[in-house]
Amino acid sequence: MxxxxxxxxxxxxxxxxxxxxxxxxxAVEPGTLLxxxxxxxxxxxxxxxxxxxxxxxxxxxxAFDGRSVLPVPAHRRRAALVFQNAYLFPFLSVAGNIAFGxxxxxxxxxxxxxxxRRMLDLVELPGIERARPAQLSGGEQQRVALARALAIRPxxxxxxxxxxSLDPAVRHxxxxxxxxxxxxxxITTLLVTHDRGEALAMADRVALLDRGAxxxxxxxxxxxxxxxxxxxxxxxxxxxxxxxxxxAGQLHTSLGVLTVCAAGPAAxxxxxxIRPEQMRLAHAPEPNALPVRVLAxxxxxxxxxxxxxxxxxxxxxxxxQPVAAPAYVVLPAEHLFPVCDDAAAPPARSA
Amino acid sequence: xxxxTHPPARRAAALLxxxxxxxxxxxxxxxxxxxxxxxxxxxPQLVPAEWTPAPLLRxxxxxxxxxxxxxxxxxxxxxxxxALLLGLPAARVLGLRTFRGRSLVLLVLFLPNIVPPLAxxxxxxxxxxxxxxxxxxxxxxxxxxxxxxxYAILALLGIVAxxxxxxxxxxxxxxxxxxxxxxxxxLPMLWPGVAVAALFAFLVSWSQYVLxxxxxGGRVITLPILLFAAVAGGNPTSIAGLALLFAxxxxxxxxxAVRALxxxxxxxxxxxx
Numbered sequence: 001m002x003x004x005x006x007x008x009x010x011x012x013x014x015x016x017x018x019x020x021x022x023x024x025x026x027a028v029e030p031g032t033l034l035x036x037x038x039x040x041x042x043x044x045x046x047x048x049x050x051x052x053x054x055x056x057x058x059x060x061x062x063a064f065d066g067r068s069v070l071p072v073p074a075h076r077r078r079a080a081l082v083f084q085n086a087y088l089f090p091f092l093s094v095a096g097n098i099a100f101g102x103x104x105x106x107x108x109x110x111x112x113x114x115x116x117r118r119m120l121d122l123v124e125l126p127g128i129e130r131a132r133p134a135q136l137s138g139g140e141q142q143r144v145a146l147a148r149a150l151a152i153r154p155x156x157x158x159x160x161x162x163x164x165s166l167d168p169a170v171r172h173x174x175x176x177x178x179x180x181x182x183x184x185x186x187i188t189t190l191l192v193t194h195d196r197g198e199a200l201a202m203a204d205r206v207a208l209l210d211r212g213a214x215x216x217x218x219x220x221x222x223x224x225x226x227x228x229x230x231x232x233x234x235x236x237x238x239x240x241x242x243x244x245x246x247x248a249g250q251l252h253t254s255l256g257v258l259t260v261c262a263a264g265p266a267a268x269x270x271x272x273x274i275r276p277e278q279m280r281l282a283h284a285p286e287p288n289a290l291p292v293r294v295l296a297x298x299x300x301x302x303x304x305x306x307x308x309x310x311x312x313x314x315x316x317x318x319x320x321q322p323v324a325a326p327a328y329v330v331l332p333a334e335h336l337f338p339v340c341d342d343a344a345a346p347p348a349r350s351a
Numbered sequence: 352x353x354x355x356t357h358p359p360a361r362r363a364a365a366l367l368x369x370x371x372x373x374x375x376x377x378x379x380x381x382x383x384x385x386x387x388x389x390x391x392x393x394x395p396q397l398v399p400a401e402w403t404p405a406p407l408l409r410x411x412x413x414x415x416x417x418x419x420x421x422x423x424x425x426x427x428x429x430x431x432x433x434a435l436l437l438g439l440p441a442a443r444v445l446g447l448r449t450f451r452g453r454s455l456v457l458l459v460l461f462l463p464n465i466v467p468p469l470a471x472x473x474x475x476x477x478x479x480x481x482x483x484x485x486x487x488x489x490x491x492x493x494x495x496x497x498x499x500x501x502y503a504i505l506a507l508l509g510i511v512a513x514x515x516x517x518x519x520x521x522x523x524x525x526x527x528x529x530x531x532x533x534x535x536x537x538l539p540m541l542w543p544g545v546a547v548a549a550l551f552a553f554l555v556s557w558s559q560y561v562l563x564x565x566x567x568g569g570r571v572i573t574l575p576i577l578l579f580a581a582v583a584g585g586n587p588t589s590i591a592g593l594a595l596l597f598a599x600x601x602x603x604x605x606x607x608a609v610r611a612l613x614x615x616x617x618x619x620x621x622x623x624x
Contacts, residue, residue: 052524074523087521091539101525104535152526 001030002064002155002188004051009060011046020046021057022212028156028205031186033179035193035203035220037235042209044192048158051190053077064155075104080149084161086141088133094120094144095129101152119147122181139170146178150185157182157189163198175202196237200224208232215342225275231342233273239316240279240331241339246270251336255290255311259333271339277318278335281306281326288336289328297322380598386591410592419577420596423557426488426573430495430556431549434503437496438548439541442507447516460504463497471497472565479566486570494566495556503552510544543612550608554601 006026012019021043028034036044049055051062053074061068069077080101088097098119099112107115120126123143133141142162149157159178163171179202182189193199199206200220208216208223215232216223227233230241244253246267251258260272282289292308292315299305306317308329317329386392387407389399410416441460445453463471475494476485484490522536523529538545560575567576578593 054520054523075526075528077524078526079524081521081524083517083521085515085517087515087517089518089522089536089539091542100522100527100535104522104525104527104531148525158524 001186003030003066004028004156004188004190005061005063005066006047006051007061007063009047009050009057009062011043011050011055011057019058019212021050024060024209024212024214026207026214026217028188028190030188032204033182033189033191033202035191035199035206036209037193037196037199037206038209039194039235041211043212044194044209045160047209048081048160048190048192051156052079052081052158054081078152078155079158080152080154080156081158081160082142082145082149082162084164086133086138086145088136088141088144088148090133092133093129094125094131094133094136097133097144098148098151100148105152115151116147119151122150122184123147124177137170138166139174142166142174143177146181150181150187154187157187159189159191161192161194164193164195171198178202196235208235210235226337227273227339229340229342230271230273233339238273238275240276240313241271241273242313243269243271255313258288258290258331258336260336260338261333271341272336273339274331274336276305276316277303278332279315279317280330280332281308281317281319281323282328282330283326285328286330288333289330291327292329294326380595380602383591383595383598386587387595389588406588407592407595410589411596415572415577416593416596419572419574422488422571423574424600426491426495426563426571427553427556429488429492430499431503431552433492433496434499434552434556435545435549438500438503438507438552439545442504442511445504446508446511447514461501464501468498468561469565472562475562476565485566486568488571490566491563491571491573494562495559498559498562499552499555502555503548506548506551507541507544510541510547514540546608546611550604553604557600 004027006024009021009024009026010019011021024043024047026034036047038044046055050057053069053072056070062070064077069079088094089100092100095113095116098116099107102112102115116129117126120128123146125140125143125147128136128140128144133144136144145162162178163174166174175198191199191202200223203220206216206218206220206223207214208218208227210231215235216228218228223232224236227236227238233241242251242253242255242258244251244258246252246260246269248267249260251260251270251272258272281292285291290310292310294306294308295314296307297304298307300318303318303320304322306319306323306326308315308317308326310329315329385399387410388402388404389406392399445457472494475497479485479490479494482490484493518536518540519532522532527535558575559573560579563571563573564576567573574593574597578590578597581590581593584590
């Protein structure tokens with residue numbers, strides 16, 4: 001099992017543009033799965049290419065088990081990449097694809113055959129050795145790509161949005177399969193994704209990347225409940241951030257006074273956020289309630305979504321049951337949490 | 352393969368097209384065969400009175416013919432190899448990268464095919480004379496590369512432009528060393544394009560007359576040179592024999608290429624649900 005440590009990674013593609021990655025430091029504990037979550041252009045795929053060794057950072061160091069791998073070329077780094085496009089070699093059979101890495105190392109025929117069979121069992125596709133890649137479905141192709149990556153017994157497994165081109169049902173079973181295999185093999189894994197649900201469901205830790213900067217590195221539960229900055233909160237689906245003056249456990253906002261209890265700055269200007277499903281709509285005033293006007297109601301299946309206007313703010317509230325003509329939105333004190341402004345966050349880029 | 356999806360009218364049309372194409376393509380070759388295998392064929396006979404492979408065999412046995420065939424195969428073979436070795440990297444850069452001056456490079460590359468070959472040949476002949484390469488196979492190969500290389504690059508560009516370098520990236524992370532990536536990934540992926548380019552390059556070089564004559568200076572006698580000399584001589588049997596020999600490699604090469612490409616194209620499609 002390998003520990004990955006990234007220190008101060010910076011990578012720029014164009015001289016004048018902001019760097020694709022700026023001063024990213026991150027550690028992945030042996031045998032765990034870290035999800036790199038971010039929108040397109042956040043630098044998450046760049047980070048993966050740097051770890052794989054197909055690109056080199058401008059600054060910073062990448063170490064496996066405390067030893068820098070920057071001098072090690074991609075083909076000797078044993079960091080196997082699986083892409084969104086499975087990149088199965090079309091001129092080889094499934095067996096030929098899975099054995100590719102072993103063949104490059106000069107493994108014997110018997111070793112390759114045994115390993116191919118073992119890998120196909122692992123990805124639950126036994127007996128398809130002789131099939132051609134074009135005969136497989138998208139999900140099967142990704143399973144074969146995974147088998148091919150694992151066949152070289154890599155030190156780290158790098159997954160670059162491997163599920164995003166699959167339809168939801170297949171994606172789900174494959175996510176579960178990858179998680180099971182990753183645990184069985186105990187292989188340190190980096191998963192790049194833009195899908196919040198996928199990151200939360202699969203990862204031991206989630207690293208949130210935004211425009212080349214690391215915003216947060218947390219357990220999924222903690223990141224979901226308490227994103228540390230405004231931007232992180234936004235990326236985790238929090239749309240309500242209220243700015244105000246904090247004094248004696250009370251936040252004085254332009255909309256009204258709210259009691260807060262989460263530990264934040266003692267006094268002075270502060271921003272507090274709250275998840276949409278932790279607000280409540282009410283008909284009568286109560287503590288921490290703000291008067292609102294309903295702008296829109298949308299049925300989302302698992303929940304109803306209300307768009308309400310409170311003073312100058314529009315607030316998105318999720319409710320499990322429809323609420324008839326609510327007049328207030330309640331922001332329970334225990335669910336309000338402080339967020340930093342992003343200017344105070346680690347240096348993102350020289351804008 | 353019986354085809355149930357196409358109505359009879361379409362099948363009939365396809366058959367007609369095949370017959371017309373077949374006649375146009377095979378007709379001249381049949382005529383050459385007739386000429387080459389006849390010793391006595393006088394007016395008003397519709398077909399030769401006597402049929403014998405003897406003249407054709409005699410033609411093949413002629414040391415001058417053999418030497419010309421050898422020279423042609425040698426120059427076309429070397430030219431093709433060099434064109435592929437230079438053309439593949441060039442096509443990769445031109446097809447997969449965008450850089451300033453890319454269109455200018457393309458224009459310069461195709462310029463020799465726009466300018467009349469005689470003009471190029473004259474100019475190059477002066478240069479090659481100074482270099483001491485005029486009248487040698489090396490000189491002929493060099494001058495053949497001028498029209499051949501652009502064709503090879505053009506043929507390779509078609510397949511390289513659709514090539515995804517992700518396959519090479521993938522191979523590298525699976526532990527393939529640079530030369531292994533080239534041998535085990537790039538070459539198999541690009542193979543159809545390389546085959547077509549090789550075919551084009553070989554045929555363009557094979558059919559050069561003016562440039563070979565100018566630079567070869569009568570010392571490098573390739574098949575076209577011999578054929579033109581025979582045409583001037585006016586013996587229809589020997590003209591036909593040489594012409595058949597001259598047409599054989601292109602016909603065989605095209606047939607092989609068509610077969611190879613058809614199987615290559617048919618392979619991934621087979622068995623798809």
